[in-house]
Amino acid sequence: MNNNLHIITADTVREILDQYPLELYEIIKNSYILHDQQGSINAPSSFLFFPHRPESRIIALPAAIKPNQEKFNEISGIKWIASYPNNKLKHMPRASAIIILNHPDTGFPMVCMEGSLISATRTALSGIVGAEYLYNKDKSCKSLGLVGNGFIAKHIVKYLFLLGWKIENIHLYDKFSSSVEDFRQYIQSFGDLKITIHDSVSTLIESCSLIAFTTTEKIPYLNDHNLFKHKPCILHISLRDISPDIILDSINVVDDSEHILAANTSVHLAYERNKKDASFITATIGQVVQQKQTIPKNKTIVYSPMGLGILDLSVSQFVYDKVKKQDLKNIENFFPS
Structure with missing residues (x-):
């Protein structure tokens, strides 16, 4: 068993996303087709609200890609994304996020990556799919x-x-x-x-x-x-x-x-x-x-x-597959033996 956890930081995520706009657009479009054909599992999003901070929230989006899909590998994972609009007053980004991908056979987390760039990319591209097909x-x-x-x-x-x-x-x-x-x-x-x-x-x-x-x-x-x-x-x-x-x-x-x-x-x-x-x-x-x-x-x-969480997963899987061909950052022995 591999006890390590891979880490992908914002700079690496950004580098991959900037290199492959056409591929990412097709991934988002195909993810919608996959979802329509019931090839994915999208559990309801879970919203964490704060009575003392009503403008803010944190959302969990769990999802999975089922096995034996034509254009995607089986995977599961979750995005945990915070939205704090008042961060602007502190000159900080409104949104921050991480995405975790789990091994399909064991459920063990394989990688934790910066998620706000992936979230913004999939959100923008989902809108552009709408623009192309509806406008x-x-x-x-x-x-x-x-x-x-x-x-x-x-x-x-x-x-x-x-x-x-x-x-x-x-x-x-x-x-x-x-x-x-x-x-x-x-x-x-x-x-x-x-x-x-x-x-x-x-x-x-x-x-x-x-x-x-x-x-x-x-x-x-x-x-x-x-x-x-x-x-x-x-x-x-x-x-x-x-x-x-x-x-x-x-x-x-x-x-x-x-x-x-x-x-x-x-x-x-x-x-x-x-x-x-x-x-x-x-x-x-x-x-x-x-x-x-x-x-x-x-x-x-x-x-x-x-x-949909499936969009985050499919883009994250693409990023992970690209980075695996390079040197991944590891936290060794993250999980107990």
């Missing part, structure tokens, strides 16, 4: 809006450009002006792009055909149906920005039709408002990718990916 397969966008200009938004922009998207105009809104300015400078590193900064989320929505929400809001605040009369495509990454009434009046695509009905997401609140009838959910993204379901464009499209 435009030609990978072009005249007006992209980004509500919330932090870590996840940066990853969305990064991977859009790495994956060859052509974007004419980028619109920004964040309630923290420092975040907007920092994000503007980051975007300009990709070239001479037209960037518009908005003083309100309303004007941004009205100006854009594709909008990504990556805020830390806990209660839906967008209630005006008129803001969406131009029928945009919404990548509702942060899950709690749009009111239940607007959700019910839109075409809804999710990553998992059961997991999304929890934790006071906008879709969950719409489900409760709709007398616990989930028929307003049109499809899962896995169904759309496999062309099992065609999505009409006669209404606003809202894509709400709850965030």
